[in-house]
Amino acid sequence: MAAPRYAQIQIDSQKCQTPFDCKRCLQGCPQSVFQVRAVKVERGRETNPKEPGAYMLFAPYRDKCTGCNLCIELCPVDALTITFPESGTV
């Protein structure tokens, strides 16, 4: 059996500016591959979800990605690309 092929998920953070406010890929992914984190954290203040660049999108569970491309269809700003490189590469 060949080694598993893991998805490479590229997130263009220039295009994806307010992932927490948009949340379409986060909630639409059947495998729950994505996570969103606040990157501008100020002590004692909540981060504004509508502020560009305040939150960032990650794909920490990309080994669960099946390549269904639902997130790409859902993304309103075309920030996502998914590739499946040959096995052996990470």
Next chain:
Amino acid sequence: MCWVCDAYGDPEYGNGRWYLNPKNHSRQLYTLKKPGQKPADYGSDPEATAARSVAEIMKTRFEDPEKFQQLVKEANAMKEKSPFQIGQVVPIQEAFQVVDMAYPVASMSCICRLHSRAHEERNEHEYSCTGLGVGMFKWERWPERYKGGVNFMTPEEAKAWLWKWNKKGMVHILMTFGGSYVGGICNCDYPDCGMIRHRVDYGIITGCLKSHWVAQIDYDLCNGCGICVQRCQFGAIKFEVTMDKTNIDQMKCFGCGLCETACPRKAISLIDRMSLPGLREVW
């Protein structure tokens, strides 16, 4: 034997269960600092420390699968003073006992669903996580964690509130945030809960230990209605078509008791894990 009970339990209280030991609800534990020493054991934000240690393990699984296996093994070696959060599933009856012992009890927003699904819980009708202990008085310091604040509850309100989530099908998981202080009762499901996910998908068991109970079906009482099948978050219950009955795999069972509270014929009961020789070391 449950290693957390070994380390933090007291045979005089609650049958030796660590979360029924009043010492683990003591506010002294929460604030105790030795003079001249930093509370360096777990850092200023134990939850973030624990999250980082798990994140580091998770990162290695692409680059070095062998190292990943090694790190998971180390994480599961379960030492005291481990940087990982200890989590243990409890059935709702024991969650009630914990709510009776802890003070204060507050509901708040769930951090896992905030990260994994960007799901915002803005008020007490939406909150799905329970915080226990004096840290709840200081929530303004971490508004990212406690979005919208916290809602303090009496034990009776807390029980009604836990029932609400139990009916919806959430598993109750006790959480520590460094040390043995029982800091919260999460209401979790798969896959948006980080603890269940790391356990079921990646084998990191410390954050989601199985409970002290396992579910057992009374074969004669079960009429095969199948209501319990959809309640199980761990895939332990299957419907046996030819027998027209449901079957619980006790090896997979986490003992959360969700199937027990849903069964209309009271055919499912929870039995003590320690009474089954084959399951005594399965946590």
